[in-house]
Amino acid sequence: MADFVLNQWWLLAAMILSLVPLVLQFTRDGVMPTLETLDRRWIFLIMFWAVLVPIYYIGVTGETFPETPSALAEATFEEIERLEEGDRLLLAFDFDPASEGELGPMATAFVKHAAEKRLRLYFMALWPIGPQMIADAINEIILVDYPDMVYGEDYVNLGFKSGNEGVIKVIVTNLRELYTTDARGTAIGDIPMMEGIENIQQMDLVVNISAGYPGTKEWVQYAVTPYPDRIRLVGGATGVQAPLLYPYIPEQLPGLLGAIKGAAEYESLVNAAYGGDDTDPKYLEALRRMGPQLVAHLLIIGLIIAANVIFFLNRRRVARS
Amino acid sequence: MKRDTLVWTLLMVVGAAALFGRAVFTTDGMGREYVEAVPVGADGQQIQFQASTYGAFLAAQAADPNQTDIQFSLPRSIGLWIAALFTLAILSFLYGDNPFYRIAEAIVVGVSAAYWMAVGFWTVIVPNLLAKIAPGMIQGWAMPGLTGPEADQNLWYVVPMILGVMLLWRLAPTGAWISRWPLAFIIGTTAGLRMIAFLHGDFLAQIRNSIVPLVVLTQEGFDLSASLTNLIAVVGVLCCLAYFFFSFEHKGMVGHAAQAGIWILMITFGAAFGYTVMGRIALVAIRLEFLLDDWLWLIDPIGRRVA
Amino acid sequence: MKRSVPLLITAVGGFALIVAYFIPYTEALGETVAVWFDILAAIAFILGGGNLLKQHLKKISDRGPGWGYSGVVIGSFLITLFIGLSKVGVPPLAEFPDFAWSGDFIGIGTPFWFIYQYAFVPLTATMFAMLAFYIASAAFRAFRAKNLEAILLLGTAFIILLGRTFAGVALTNWIDPTGPFAGLRIENLTVYIMSVFNTVGNRAIMIGIALGIVAVSLKVLLGVDRSYLGKE
The missing domain is CATH 3.40.50.10160 (MTH777-like)
Structure with a gap:
């Protein structure tokens, strides 16, 4: 992992740079207001990186997750x-x-x-x-x-x-x-x-x-x-x-x-x-593709949790007022 | 300058600069396709160009610098770049509607419709219709391999040909009723096919699959886990069906069963959502793999660029 | 004549297939009807292409909004169709060199293959890939655990999403896979949900849909439902 970060620093830099405006919005407007009015294109961009970075990582390192067949x-x-x-x-x-x-x-x-x-x-x-x-x-x-x-x-x-x-x-x-x-x-x-x-x-x-x-x-x-x-x-x-x-x-x-x-x-x-x-690595295509799956699934779960946190906080605020 | 225009301009300039740098200033470059000339046919007179790799090219060059068996393919390389640009054009819709996306979308529609037509013509209309009505003519034209009993004439196939012509009459400005005959045939046969298949394969078979022992006995004795699973399977189906049943008001026992049915259906939809997400991610993964591997040569998971 | 003959054709076509299912002697009749149906399905491709051409030509002649894109549709349609139907650049089969039209129209390296490989594949595959982004956006905007039903849906989705990746294995790795609580490992929970609850729910839906299709098919075959014939 450390080698990957050192050698492929430019990819991580590109990812971080692309998300800088979002981070600035968070710091300027606050976490809750930003999430409440989040432009869906930011979600698209985060999903893009969530799939691309693992593909790149697995493509460079060749590492895959072990599979236990059902x-x-x-x-x-x-x-x-x-x-x-x-x-x-x-x-x-x-x-x-x-x-x-x-x-x-x-x-x-x-x-x-x-x-x-x-x-x-x-x-x-x-x-x-x-x-x-x-x-x-x-x-x-x-x-x-x-x-x-x-x-x-x-x-x-x-x-x-x-x-x-x-x-x-x-x-x-x-x-x-x-x-x-x-x-x-x-x-x-x-x-x-x-x-x-x-x-x-x-x-x-x-x-x-x-x-x-x-x-x-x-x-x-x-x-x-x-x-x-x-x-x-x-x-x-x-x-x-x-x-x-x-x-x-x-x-x-x-x-x-x-x-x-x-x-x-x-x-x-x-x-x-x-x-x-x-x-032959051509017979490991699905195993390689499980990497981006993992990160993207976690992202989807994170998005649902974040959306629900906003929803319940807002509901409590409305109930109090 | 509007914000969108600025973003587009920035993306294009940065993208073009990065591509130029990647293609020109790196050792291996990017986005090139290679082919291997392979003789085919009994006498090897014909040459077929099969897909090869940069790695195979390097290996062949190392063995013999003058070799021409594996060579750079300009048409396929141009095709690869067009494919990459089409991919980016479609993805650009994620930022917002734009002419590149619209053009790509229009090409999808046109190419798909024509592709299906050509496939339908060469794989069904010629061998299954024309070759049945006029086998000799088709054999002498496009299907010289059509021999034996498969080349027997069958004039009954004139009927679907007439129905086909009548179906195409739908495109004509007048006489729309003519196309109703083949349409009626299509509707009737679809109904006939589906009625039995759904009754047998889905309705009866699923009822049969639901008839399972509620007390499962194995050689070791009573199997609690299997019994519980079967109980859920039977009661669950009944509860879901109770929810679909609108002839009774959902009150009392029926109401409770319908409520349990809703819970099971919610779990079903949750599972469907999870699987749908899984499927969609795989679809985007293959496109990004194409961009990173085939086009940009940034990754090489199957070693296509290793000599 | 304009309505009664189609009704008769519908009934004859449909019942021929139903009868063939029950009486083996009429199997050949069922096959014949099904083969005609298959051929008409191919002719329907031509009808689809013709319709597309008609619609977009009209849009161009009306100078409707986005008519330029209709020009692109027609251009790409006609080019692909010409190359596909006339087997442009397709060499004859090696065993039949004298038959110019005998070649494989989708053979590798032919112009039609180029269109497939470098236009059709990237365009259609990326179109469907876009859904991943929209599903992420929908996940953020639509799913709210407002009541028990929604909690069940979301909870199941979480277990499936985790259980179908290595995350599920890693999170509950501490549970002994051979012990009495092995069923609580997320990957095992996923299998249980799919094979029991998902099966039950989909089985009920399947039974409902089957009944609906049987009813609609009968109505069509008996001439009760004539909506497909359009107006008089």
Whole structure:
């Protein structure tokens, strides 16, 4: 920490300088009047620093917080872990760059885990931007770290189809009606790993990473619920979505990763099992992102407490007068 | 000079000076993209430029100063700077509305709509509609890989094509009723899909998930903790439903149950708020990581600039 | 004709899917209807783009406030659309070099990819990132522990916010993780709140919403609710 302060003094100086006018206002007008009339842009600025400084600190030092996986993250991990080499895993990437901050690390960890297990990966998307997320996963993980995996034999990108839940409704009984080709335009019949696949009931597990509609809820409703003995699903969801999916656990959804914390827990499990002592830092993305989370969460708590202190002091003052 | 103008001017001058200093006076500089030329295809005739790193460039230069496999990419570097400026333009709205934000916002709208259209055309309309009606033509044009039973003609697909044309009639100044037919189809199928799914997946399944033993017996005997949890689960759902039930006045037992339901819902909303905050912070973190890492080269968490 | 045919189409489309759910022999019918629905969803993208163009062209012709920005919308829309639809700069697939239109329209390094990577990603991702700042402002302005309900909401939010970071672990590290009070460690409290109280609350909401959707769907399919057809 001391080294960081000494070497990166300019960052701290910039932060302090930017907040000088606020401090001056506090000293000039007093704490209470300043807080009561606080311009929201000061809150924006403080939030900016609360996220930026930890990112910078972790980026420079490489330090991260230890993660203790929750039972739900372990259940998700175990769902993939129990699969055998060559088993079929459907990876539905239903998210876009707007939620990549939360879901990108999950996607990375899922693909790494599946590739380590030598599963056969079937990528698809219900979001129009999903194919780009799939391309990122293939280009940055499979092609770089698992070059022995062969397209068409070990993994295939089926791409995007429009229709939201309508797509799930079709592919649970007839995949080939909609997916006549893969994303590259190769006929499904010419792809070796598609041989004998008629519908997604033949998948050994479905992993859905979703940022909203359509997403895990629709996969539960249209795939798992009608075929509970044949389709098993685990999900990764954004912070907004995750609490809404808890009623499905565990009967309809045996595993769920919620927001960046869920990603960090799962990441730590995958790295502990397959990362070795020298894990590539690209597989520590969620763990790094937990730093800014900590400071920003504390800031939010601080803001709520400060606002309530003002509220109750004012109420007491009004009651007295 | 107005205060806002002064702040904007100051921010721009300081920012531009800092960027200039960073780009010119530091050893490694900032904001450059590198690519690697990779031969593709059966005969390796085509060259594809894949993303590389400054670190890989340095390593390749050290091995062979005349190498051209990994090289600086001007178009991608310009793209990176545009992406950074777009990021700053959107963030500038936090200070106040301004033309940079407005332009960026307009570009988001235009690019997103066109992007979705292009994706819809190439991934659904061509392979799932046109290739079904005229497979030979589509095979000879954009999908040479379309072979076998997937290339069979199916003229039933003329129906969604006609419905599609009727749907687009909505854009025409007259004959709005024509678009009601496909709209009715969309509404009807959505209702059909959702009615069963919500009834089965949510209504019935959630009632079933709520039917749990209130006295949990394990091999060790009575499990107080699990029993209490199940009791809360069952009674809690009933209390929340009592609050949603407006056919009775919320008085007496119903009133008490509804009040308990409100408390549980408040805890639920508190949890949702906590999770929402968590999600939003991660979204801002990735953008600031982009600025600090990809653009400014101030941090290098995954070692992309190490030879 | 203008109203009765759409009502019939609605009922046939919807009931075909419902019947397919119960009678396996009609599964293919359900699939066909769902596939047509999926194709219309793609055509709806075109309708959306066309509508956007129409609205902004009107704004320009009316010289309404901010019409210049409408020009930017149309410019970026048309450029992206042209590049996307005409596969500008997209090389043919390596295995089919003679088919000029066979290339991957979102392939890396293509102009369409440039638009995605350097415009779409930063713009949309930063738009959503802005919410973090507004939620901080809302936290300061909106949350007041005025009564028991508000205290429950705030208390839960505090526990979740602490429990989902290392702060929760650090604050209650002194409680023995294997002892009888282990459940009071903040990270364990978080798990308990999520898996019990949050599940219960959301389950009740889910049951309520499901009933609402079933009712609305039935009204639409039976022709009781015709609001989607607009006025005569």
